[in-house]
Amino acid sequence: MGALRAAQWRYDHAESDDDSAHQEAAQNWIESKAEELVGGCDVLIPQRFGGPVGVRQDQFVAKVAEHLRSMQEAEQDDITALAQLLLQAQAGGPVKSMVEDVVGQSDHVNGKLYEIAETMLDQYADQGLQYEADEARL
Numbered sequence: 001m002g003a004l005r006a007a008q009w010r011y012d013h014a015e016s017d018d019d020s021a022h023q024e025a026a027q028n029w030i031e032s033k034a035e036e037l038v039g040g041c042d043v044l045i046p047q048r049f050g051g052p053v054g055v056r057q058d059q060f061v062a063k064v065a066e067h068l069r070s071m072q073e074a075e076q077d078d079i080t081a082l083a084q085l086l087l088q089a090q091a092g093g094p095v096k097s098m099v100e101d102v103v104g105q106s107d108h109v110n111g112k113l114y115e116i117a118e119t120m121l122d123q124y125a126d127q128g129l130q131y132e133a134d135e136a137r138l
Contacts, residue, residue: 026125033128034110034117045124045131053127055120063116064103071104078102 033043037060044052071077081101088095100111108115 022129025129029125029128029132030118030121033121033124034114037117037121038110038113043121043124043128045127047127054124055117060117060120063120064113067103067112067116076104 037043037055037057040057042054042056044054044056046052068077078101081098085095085098085102087093088098099113100106103112106112106115108118
């Protein structure tokens with residue numbers, strides 16, 4: 001009976017697995033893939049069975065458009081900023097600094113577009129890490 005109690009005590013007081021390294025790797029994967037998605041690339045993860053999963057560029061564009069529509073419905077959009085962005089783009093001027101005025105501010109260090117991209121990619125982080133680990137073993 002003493003061995004059973006000792007085993008139960010060890011089980012009850014065992015430290016939980018530390019998954020901070022996995023969480024950090026997942027966050028790094030999400031940030032890296034968000035950069036690709038905002039840059040115009042699809043983020044697709046091949047699957048052993050079936051087609052790839054992930055976020056295609058057209059899905060990202062649709063999500064950004066949805067965000068812009070919601071800003072417009074809430075009357076938080078700045079049509080003047082959008083007009084300036086279009087005129088600068090047409091003239092070949094610098095437009096990157098104007099994006100925040102159009103899509104709104106974010107607490108994300110890289111802005112609202114990255115926030116949207118990371119939200120979309122979050123659900124694929126584990127699959128992406130697993131795929132990369134499998135590829136590294138080959």
